[in-house]
Amino acid sequence: MKVKRIVANIAATDIGEADRFYRDILGLDVLMDQGWIATYGSPETPRVQISFLSEGGSGTPVPDLSIEVDDVDEACDRMKDAGFAIEYGPAEEPWGVRRFYVRDPFGKLVNVLAHR
Numbered sequence: 001m002k003v004k005r006i007v008a009n010i011a012a013t014d015i016g017e018a019d020r021f022y023r024d025i026l027g028l029d030v031l032m033d034q035g036w037i038a039t040y041g042s043p044e045t046p047r048v049q050i051s052f053l054s055e056g057g058s059g060t061p062v063p064d065l066s067i068e069v070d071d072v073d074e075a076c077d078r079m080k081d082a083g084f085a086i087e088y089g090p091a092e093e094p095w096g097v098r099r100f101y102v103r104d105p106f107g108k109l110v111n112v113l114a115h116r
Contacts, residue, residue: 001069001070001071001074001075001078002069002070003067003068003069004068004069004070005046005047005049005067005068006047006065006066006067006068007039007049007050007051007065007066007067007068008050008051008064008065009051009052009053009062009063009064009065009066009111010050010051010052010053010062011052011053011054011062012052012053012054013054014054015036015037015038015052015053015054016038018038018040018052022040022050023040026040028040028041028042028048028050029041029042029043031043031049032051034057034095036053036054036055036057037051037052037053037054037057038051038052039051039052040052051066056101056111057093057095058091058093060088060101061109062109063101063109063110063111064108064109064110065108065109065110065111066110066111066112066113067110067111067112067113068113068114068115069112069113069114070114071114072090072098072099072100072112072113072114073090073098075100075112076089076090076100076112079100079102079112084102084103085102085103086100086101086102087100087101087102087103087109088100088101089101092116096115096116097113097114097115097116098113098114098116099111099112099113099114100112
């Protein structure tokens with residue numbers, strides 16, 4: 001299993017407020033906007049991304065980080081084997097990812113996902 005990307009997630013009541021700062025001033029592109037989540041970044045540098053969320057999707061809380069892996073089921077098995085409790089999932093989401101939530105040793109909620 002390999003980590004492909006790590007994205008910081010910021011809870012926001014109005015994700016549109018990110019536009020002026022991140023798009024207009026810093027020049028990042030809107031890479032994804034689903035109404036409840038907007039991801040800003042650079043297509044030329046795909047590892048440069050930040051997301052703003054009003055919810056975590058599927059009625060879940062906003063995670064602190066999203067970590068994309070190449071094999072979400074292997075990542076989930078590794079977490080369980082290491083004694084970390086899975087707080088959500090694994091689940092197939094309607095926006096095209098398979099994911100689960102787990103807390104890291106510092107209490108941060110981590111969304112581990114793979115695109116289908």
